[in-house]
Amino acid sequence: MHQPAQFEDDQSTPAKDRSFVTALARGLELLRAFGPGEEYLGNAELSSRTGIPRPTVSRLTYTLTQLGYLKHDTRLEKYRLGAGILALGYRFLASQGIREIARPYMQQLADATDCAIALGTVDRYSMTYLEVCQGSGPLVMRLETGSRIPVTTTAIGRAWLCGISKQQRETFLEGVRRRDPDGWPAVKKVMEKSLDDYARYGFCLSEGDWERDVSAVAIPLILEDGAEVMAINCGGSSLRLSHRILVENLGPRLKEIEQQIHAELRHGGDLLTRPS
Structure with missing residues (x-):
């Protein structure tokens, strides 16, 4: 709303x-x-x-x-x-060279896993998809470029939060708390878990938190030494994306994509710094 x-x-x-x-x-x-x-x-x-x-x-x-x-x-x-x-939207998207680099790797993973792969950035309290690559199966989420989804209930939003600085994250979450005091305890609890997951695995999860029948995993993309942070996710039907598949298969494959993007950016200019 x-x-x-x-x-x-x-x-x-x-x-x-x-x-x-x-x-x-x-x-x-x-x-x-x-x-x-x-x-x-x-x-x-x-x-x-x-x-x-x-x-x-x-x-x-x-x-x-x-x-x-x-x-x-x-x-x-x-x-x-x-x-x-x-026209403004197209100019913005055209300026995001990361899309051109990431798209082939994203599509390759979408085809291999029959999942939806998206690159997104934050806009206030939502994540906006800048690029979406789809698999061909009937259970793939049909979100498109420009789609907006919540930050705190989605894997891509949680990954973005884990990728920004501690001070930025605390400021953002304080805004979330002020907007919805009643819902804050649940958000605080899930963010603590997401930070633990990120420290343990290098990625974040959302298992039925945004939509009951949707599960996803996501990693942050930290650009220009943290001046800009995006995130990339991989999601689909929770009927086939179990916790084990997310953690042992899709999460590591997203990390491979991050490494491939990182290698290309390093080759063409050091625009992306991997999270420490």
Whole structure:
């Protein structure tokens, strides 16, 4: 579910940061409000989802439409994302050279295991898939590039958390605790286990935690000495991916992919530092 951003009035900025442009932040928050399967949203819906006053939303949607980031449907009196957003997305993906390097190894593993292999990065409290390679079996998860899944309940999210610095992880998890105090004890417990798993195996697991019938294993990819951290996972139906298969087969094979990516990056430039 989309979490509304907490903005104050137009003359104030979060934490009294004079460099923070609230109007820009609000415009970007509107664009984030469009989720999968929700092509059209009206001003009232956008206001409800973001917590931004409706008159301000009306001005923002007008501006974003003029710039090509939103498209207005006069019949529905609603908006959908415009071509400008697509162009930005493609530019971002094109800049991620790691995708080109990782894709062949990911597809090879997907074909060999009949699993879904994904490369992802964090966006707030979700992981966004930058690249997805699928096996051909009927029980493969059919998530696509651009899909967003939770951080704390998924293997790929937990791997990302294990790959960032301790300080970054504590800051992120404190945000999780504030957002959902009631759910925090369970998150704390599972993160302690994930850190133990990562120390023991070099990868993280999720066995029915995100979806009851889905199991997965994942490793972090630490770029530019930790300046950027991504993660790569391997998942599928829990009916055939037992704990033993995850730990003894798929996890080690993901580590091989990480080593192969690492070797290519070292050959073309030292962009990736393996986790210590």
